[in-house]
Amino acid sequence: MYALVDCNNFFVSCERAFQPQLEGKPVVVLSNNDGCVVSRSNESKAMGIAMCTPFYKVRHLVESGKLYARSSNYALYGDLSARVMSILADSVPRIEVYSIDEAFLVMDGIAEDRTVEICRELVARIRKWVGIPVSIGVAKTKTLAKVASHFAKKYPGYHGVCMIDSEEKRRKALSLTPIREVWGIGRKNVVKMKDAGISTAADFVERPQPWVYENFMLQGTRTWNELRGIPCVAEELPDKRKSICTSRSFADMLSDRQELAAKIADFAAQCAGKLRKEKTVAGKVTVFLWTNRFRDDLEQYYPSATICLPVAANNTQEIVAAAMHGMNMVYRDGYLYKKAGVIVDDISDADSVQPLMFGFDMEQRLRQDALSAVMDQINSDASLAGACRYAHGGGVRLASQSPGRFADGIRSDFRSGHYTTDFQDLIKVR
DNA sequence: TCTGGGGTCCTAGGACCC
């Protein structure tokens, strides 16, 4: 059996954990740049605020005191997520962390008649120790566990845990589940399903397999099997990422080449840092620029350029240099850029790099790697990094990067404290 | 008019997820 543990309204719950005055109130958490609503409390859902609503459409509710907004605070959410995951990991033989707020527990070796009881204990423990409410769905496949978790979340009678452990329950659950709520059925396929007369998960599983394959191919057939109780979704989730992306929207559109180049350098440096942290290297660096797609009155331009490195790297200098090259290839004067980013691809283990390449300057590579290592060391040392941060606003970095903090030029008007990771913020709470 | 057949590999783009 799989148990899916899903944190309820996760970002909102994290904010509430340190601001109990938000309990019982309609709260939303906004995306980067305060752009959209990305997490809603039950109260704000009840007000009819949809996921991904642009913030400007509900700003008046915040200003009139009917809604509470917070800017996203990933340092806080990441830290609370790690605490939840560590409680889960200590409680069952194996867990697969699926996202910042979800994990699958593999319930091997746990008696089925004790499963619900064990899960209820977990719900209580996470609530008590971390302050985060969670729901748990249990079933034979991951897709059915997702279905079960929806019921656990929706109906208080389940006390946070719903288990689908019989044919009868499975059928009942599927007939009550709209097809759009099924894991793996997205917007496009919902339209196709509707056209084919399918509105619930039960309607879908009744269709013959050849028909499913013909219309929804491999992915659809997997979902179909999973809903019938036959596991098809891969067991192991890869532990290392295959691509890493750092991108941001800007509060104000940028047109200046130097300013944009400095942002690109920042994004590239972030990517390089993430690679080093995972002990991986990338063979490709992609730069992309976006104009403002919502401004019909402005010329649009969405270029991208990919640079292949001669030998995969993870030092800041090389990744930034490649990104600068890409930037120079695609940048055009006269456009107003709203968003930009850097993607590193073709990722492999750092210790598997093959340096024996004719004409490649290995000495230089070693010097650059050493420099990045020293920069990481300085930036992670509390006292040194503190001194740099206060002196310059963002630690040690390349001269091509922006002079200020990474987040400069990105809107975040409602940010709460970094309660669990910043001592000063913790003091404020106390 | 007619102009092979069969493979593999790579990439871009689409769909989906949270």
Add this chain to the structure above:
DNA sequence: TCTGGGGTCCTAGGACCC
């Protein structure tokens, strides 16, 4: 005025090969 960010997987189709 104001509209997020970061991933994965699959597929079609092009390039290339013999």
